[in-house]
Amino acid sequence: MTHTLPTITVKGACPHDCPDACSWIVTVDSATGRAVRLQGDTANPFTDGFLCQKVANYLDRVYHPERLTTPLRRTGPKGSGQFEAITWPEAIDTITTQFKQIAASADGPQAILPYSYAGTMGKLQYGSLDRRFFHRLGASLLDRTICATAGAVGCDITLGTRAMIDPATVERSRYIVNWGSNTKVTNSHLWAIMHRARQAGAKIVTIDPYRSRTAEGSDWWLPIRPGTDAALALGVMHILFRDGLHDQAYLNDFCLGANELQQRVETEYPPERVSAITGLPVADIEQFAREYGRSQELFGGPAFLRINYGMQRHGGGAMAVRTVCCLPAVTGDWRHVGGGALLSTSKLFPFDEAFLTRPDLIRPGTRTVNMTQLADALHGEMAGPPIRVLYVYNSNPAAVAPDQSRVLKGFRRDDLFTVVHDLFLTDTANYADVVLPATSQFEHFDIHNSYGHLYVQVNHPAIAPIGDAKPNTEVFRLLAKGMGFEDELFSMTDVELARRAFLSLSASERGPGGEVPVREDESTSNFTGQTSPPNPLSEAERGDRNRNNFSGITFESLMAEGPQRLNVPEDWAPFASGNFPTASGKCELFSPGEAAAGRDPLPYYIPPHEDPQTKPELAAKFPLQMITPPSPSFLNSTFVNVDVLRKKAVEPQIEMHPNDADRRSITSGDAVRVFNDRGSFRAKAVVGDSVKPGVVVAFGIWWNKYTDGGANCNAITSTALTDQGGGATFFDNLVEVEPFRV
Ligand SMILES: Nc1nc2c(c(=O)[nH]1)N[C@H]1C(S)=C(S)[C@@H](COP(=O)(O)OP(=O)(O)OC[C@H]3O[C@@H](n4cnc5c(=O)[nH]c(N)nc54)[C@H](O)[C@@H]3O)O[C@H]1N2
Ligand SMILES: Nc1nc2c(c(=O)[nH]1)N[C@H]1C(S)=C(S)[C@@H](COP(=O)(O)OP(=O)(O)OC[C@H]3O[C@@H](n4cnc5c(=O)[nH]c(N)nc54)[C@H](O)[C@@H]3O)O[C@H]1N2
Ligand code: SF4
């Protein structure tokens, strides 16, 4: 008698826009081919076998009754959600006919705009044949700024690369600062490591205008006024220099402009001024600086800053990150394993991005559209031809893009042809002329880096596609065929593409940590991101540049064995002896590059665009500073349609201080209307001390179709950009709140 195993297990990785990139194992019933279980894979010590509450419910997403299973064509008015099923050949023909017509028209191919972000972070499904396709077509380029470009540029100015250490070494940190980071929710495996450090004596501090779950789980919460982090960092440096808590040897040997910086902070950022800007008491600023500067002595180990996105989503977001990045150089914390700062590790993975995306195919002079300014772009407010075709994938801009009422007005344009490729009929898909069904991570192949750990991994498909769903790569193969584009650009299989992208870069192409040069971050456009000035140091002086982070790992072993750690030393301290990949080779406290560009070469405080201190007239109408971080139950707008998760998030809420609520006759549980000149949305008031007076917090990112009133918090956000990096300013809003009356 033969006995067949009832189930098989398949290894993969969570594809969502999350630094943790968890390794997972899918159990599939071999008789039915249906996935029956998802669990964390302990083969990745960083993600340690546990998945977050969102992805613990993943089968509900994969087998959701509302999964799109066939292409659709619009039959009702835009936004109505009325469609009829069509076949793939019909869909591809409809789309390529549009592409051809527009490309041949007087407006030319730049009237076509791809719009994508990080619905999946897999190297292939995030950006490979899609990029090749639109480059070959001559479409407008998209600058993918919506998340991380402000911080990327800010880091690069000071450090020449992203702030990075091996996140696993945070276990050796003893003064841990979550700075604009809701680590417990958005980076839960790092939070676990922070707590192991805490058991060994570390103190955990959180700097956040909101008492987030991270702030609640910390030893100390510093409720900073939104958008004022640079001022706090400058005030801390004032105290460090004043009290002799700086590391003069580190500054002399490895930094540029320590004297100039010292002078600036001494004269311009005394604690009293910083207190007035940040809303933090002088005593707290003094205590924080003292503890940070004396971490070794007081807590027995180095200080570490988890820099995340909270501080970036403001008018001065790039400068905030540039400034905070100066701190570990002033104290010399970079000397120690577990000391320093972390923004992102993604560049340590030397995938061959140029092979995947083929920037050489871009026609010279092609315009770039900043994705944060979709509202403006859809209304023709930029140079060049109007946008006549929008092709959306891996993104849900009707919910996530700022200035929502103008985005939706743009989507309703009769002369706009919109394609949306997604797993579900999202808010954006509702406006599409053609909808295409996408596969989930269970149904396609991919290869993954991470922006929060050092493991590279493969995702194997575990089940057959649901219905007629197709992966992004396959759709672009079909579109390329329909356009008559060269086979050699599009015919490679996904596995072949991955194998070739994994072949590491040559030593001369790598950065000083063995990382990919500044070309593409998880969130930075290939083509418009800042590029590093040439490094004058010799290869030998740069030491690590000769290390290949993929060496010792073969594609075959990844395929067969699962997650593998990059070839980076276990006790890595990347800037222990300088080695900064800036033009000077030093940590640039003073930036000659900024001076040459006509900007202030030293860090300084840039207030938010919408700041009661600097915009009193606007604040007279709209007195409350509103921040809009994502809800713990959702991942951006993903998972809003998964019932158990939406029920956990309950309904759109806004948290406000009792002083602000009383003045407006609002009590907890009341329905309120939040508004400014850009628009309004409805929410339920939660009154309490999770925020200071003058600040309100509304969690994102609801699907509009699940809200009362059909608009989420992006109805009040603006397309104004950060100081540098072209980033979004989602947390920089003045609003008013009033009781909602029908
Ligand atoms: N559960 C869950 N996890 C996620 C996501 C998600 O949507 N849900 N999104 C993923 C993505 S795309 C990203 S980019 C990351 C984001 O990861 P984080 O940066 O951790 O996330 P946010 O919650 O956007 O912002 C962090 C904190 O910054 C605070 N903040 C707002 N303004 C300021 C400010 O001016 N200064 C300071 N110091 N703090 C401020 C907010 O209140 C918030 O608690 O998380 C990823 N992980
Ligand atoms: N107010 C406010 N707005 C924000 C933010 C905020 O904090 N506040 N956060 C911002 C940030 S940090 C980010 S990163 C952006 C995120 O914005 P988006 O990147 O648009 O993220 P999601 O909302 O998760 O939408 C991703 C979509 O991709 C789809 N998808 C997933 N996998 C695939 C696939 O393989 N193929 C295709 N074709 N589709 C797929 C999902 O189903 C989902 O609908 O939002 C930004 N918007
Ligand atoms: S969303 Fe983040 S924490 Fe949750 S399973 Fe995916 S990678 Fe892990």
Ligand SMILES: [Mo]
């Ligand atoms: Mo993001």
